Amino acid sequence: MLRGLARRSHLRLLTPRNGIDFSSNDYLGLATSQRLTCTLTDALAAGTQVGATGSRLLRGNTPEHEQLETVAARFFRAESALFFSSGYLANFAVLTTLLQKGDLIVIDRSVHVITREAARACRAKVTEVPHNDVQAIDGAIAAWRTAGGKGHAWIAVESLYSMDGDHAPLAEIAALADRRDAFLFIDEAHATGVFGPDGRGLAHHLEGRENVLVLHSCGKALGCFGALVTAPSVLREFLVNHCLPFMYATAPSPLIAVAVTEALAILRDEPERRAHLAELVSFANKTILDRCGIEPSGSHIVPVIIGDNSRAMAIAAALQARGFDLRGIRPPTVPVGTSRLRISLTLNVKKTDVSNMVEALIEELESNAV
Numbered sequence: 001m002l003r004g005l006a007r008r009s010h011l012r013l014l015t016p017r018n019g020i021d022f023s024s025n026d027y028l029g030l031a032t033s034q035r036l037t038c039t040l041t042d043a044l045a046a047g048t049q050v051g052a053t054g055s056r057l058l059r060g061n062t063p064e065h066e067q068l069e070t071v072a073a074r075f076f077r078a079e080s081a082l083f084f085s086s087g088y089l090a091n092f093a094v095l096t097t098l099l100q101k102g103d104l105i106v107i108d109r110s111v112h113v114i115t116r117e118a119a120r121a122c123r124a125k126v127t128e129v130p131h132n133d134v135q136a137i138d139g140a141i142a143a144w145r146t147a148g149g150k151g152h153a154w155i156a157v158e159s160l161y162s163m164d165g166d167h168a169p170l171a172e173i174a175a176l177a178d179r180r181d182a183f184l185f186i187d188e189a190h191a192t193g194v195f196g197p198d199g200r201g202l203a204h205h206l207e208g209r210e211n212v213l214v215l216h217s218c219g220k221a222l223g224c225f226g227a228l229v230t231a232p233s234v235l236r237e238f239l240v241n242h243c244l245p246f247m248y249a250t251a252p253s254p255l256i257a258v259a260v261t262e263a264l265a266i267l268r269d270e271p272e273r274r275a276h277l278a279e280l281v282s283f284a285n286k287t288i289l290d291r292c293g294i295e296p297s298g299s300h301i302v303p304v305i306i307g308d309n310s311r312a313m314a315i316a317a318a319l320q321a322r323g324f325d326l327r328g329i330r331p332p333t334v335p336v337g338t339s340r341l342r343i344s345l346t347l348n349v350k351k352t353d354v355s356n357m358v359e360a361l362i363e364e365l366e367s368n369a370v
Contacts, residue, residue, distance in 0.1 A: 008309065019325040021348040022357060027194055027300055028273045029347035030223025030263055039262040040255060048258055052251035057240075060251035068257040069228075075264050076200055076216065078207045078230035082239055083260075085252040087189055087217045089245050090227035092118040094185065094213060095156070097243040098235065099124040102151035104144045106137050108168070110161050113333055115187060119156060125149070131164075134172045141180045153182035159202035160191040163334050163342060165297030167202060174206050186214045190301060193221025199267035199274055218256075222263040226252050277347055284345050284354045291358050292365070302343040303329075304361070311368055312339035318364045324357045 005011040017024075030036060043064075044050075052060035065083055072081035084090035095118040099105055103124035107116060110131040119126045125144065129136035141153045155177055157168045170186065177184040188201040196204035199221065206212045210232050219225040229239075239246055266273075277300060285296030288304075296302055306312035309330045316328035319341075330339045341361075345354075 017325060019320055019323045020353050020357070021344075021346055022324055022326040023342070023344050024325075024346060024348070025190070025217075025220035025344065026223055026348060027190075027221040027277060027344075027346050028199075028223065028267075030193075030221065030266060030273075033223060033263075033266065035266060036223060036259055036262055040259055043255060043258045049254050052254055054251065055247060055249060056251045057247055062251070062254040062257070064254035064257040064261075065251060068261045071261050071264060072216070072228045073230060075198070075268070076207050076214070076228075076230045077204065078214070080233045080236040081228050081230045082236050082246070083252055083257060084227045084229065084246070085249065086225065087187075087215065087219065087227040088114045089249070090215050090229050091115050091187065092121065093239065093243045093245040094215070094229055095119055095154075096122045096245075097239055098183075098213075099154060100151060102149075103154060104141065104149055104151065105154040105156055106140045107156045108132065108158070109335075110164060111156060111158055112162055112187065112189075115156055115158075124151070124154065131161075132166070132169055134169060134176055137173065138176055138180065141182060153180055154185060155182055156185045156187075158187045158189070160188075160195070160299060160301070162190050162301065163329060163340070164303055165299040165301030167299070170203055170206065174209075174212070177211055181211075183211045183213070184209075186212065188214055189217035189220055189227075192216040193263075193267055194274060194277065194300060198271070218260045218263070222260060222267075224256055224259045224263055226256055226260060228260075273347060277345070280347070280349070280351065280354070281345050283351050284343070284358075287354060287358050288343075292362060300345040302345065304341040304343065306339050306341065307337055309339045312341060315361075315364045315368050316341055318368065319357070319360055322360050322364075324360060326357070326361075 054060035069081040091114045099122040101123040105119050105124045106127050107119050109128050127140045129140055159168055186203045188203055191202045193199040195202045203214050213231040216228045281300050288294050289296050312328040319326045329342045
């Protein structure tokens with residue numbers, strides 16, 4: 001099996017970080033924030049535990065967890081919030097717990113693998129529709145109802161797609177969800193901290209609705225790890241009482257809960273980080289268009305579609321050898337035939353780094369031409 005992966009250029013290896021950061025999700029540079037470091041140092045000195053010691057339903061529920069969830073609900077303008085140890089777990093937990101037999105979930109074809117796998121693991125009927133096609137979502141729900149579907153309809157999208165860098169038409173999808181009496185699950189993983197007032201994300205105007213749940217990653221722009229799910233209070237209580245990944249997992253570190261709480265405060269207090277990133281994104285997108293002729297995504301995630309797996313990985317390796325930590329992305333993370341370089345823009349780089357990376361990219365695209 002491993003040899004087969006190698007033959008198809010699908011074999012994955014753990015490699016150390018090296019070179020200028022064009023691959024991480026640390027969009028605002030908070031992972032190395034001195035303010036976060038000092039907050040954690042102070043929390044340790046004050047006696048905050050590193051480990052939770054048990055699940056939230058046993059002795060693992062700490063004041064730090066409850067404080068974070070209170071602050072997060074207020075920050076995102078939601079009724080309630082629930083903290084999970086990872087975005088993967090949060091996706092899986094929400095979809096496998098809330099969706100019931102007889103329900104329908106419509107997923108965008110470009111949603112991340114974790115959402116797709118969570119949808120397939122739940123008891124609902126799964127329908128996949130073309131990317132950002134609101135009419136297709138509407139048609140899928142209508143066809144299901146016509147065929148006798150009696151349960152709840154769900155729609156799962158990303159607000160900013162992690163491999164394409166484009167936005168979902170959230171206003172149209174939310175209006176459709178209202179019209180079709182459907183629930184809307186929005187993964188804000190790559191938008192939280194970067195977009196919206198105070199970095200509240202692209203779905204900030206939908207928070208607090210009875211039919212909307214939002215996932216906010218804490219391991220990307222917030223510089224920590226874990227994930228927050230904001231939702232109506234009744235759905236939060238349902239998760240607390242029925243969600244096995246929540247009930248039977250050791251709670252996230254109380255120390256990390258403190259860090260995430262402080263990261264949310266940084267979003268509010270330091271808007272210059274978002275402004276600086278927006279300026280860098282504008283510069284990078286224009287440079288890539290002008291120098292490479294590649295249509296930019298307009299966001300901090302810029303895909304360079306290569307197509308062939310081996311060629312994508314060869315170009316990525318060549319760029320890494322030149323000091324640019326830029327990774328190749330292959331199926332099943334992206335569709336077959338769309339292997340790519342995923343350029344991630346963060347405050348860990350400068351405009352000169354972007355310019356140098358683009359010039360190196362041009363040279364490697366030419367030297368590794370088909």
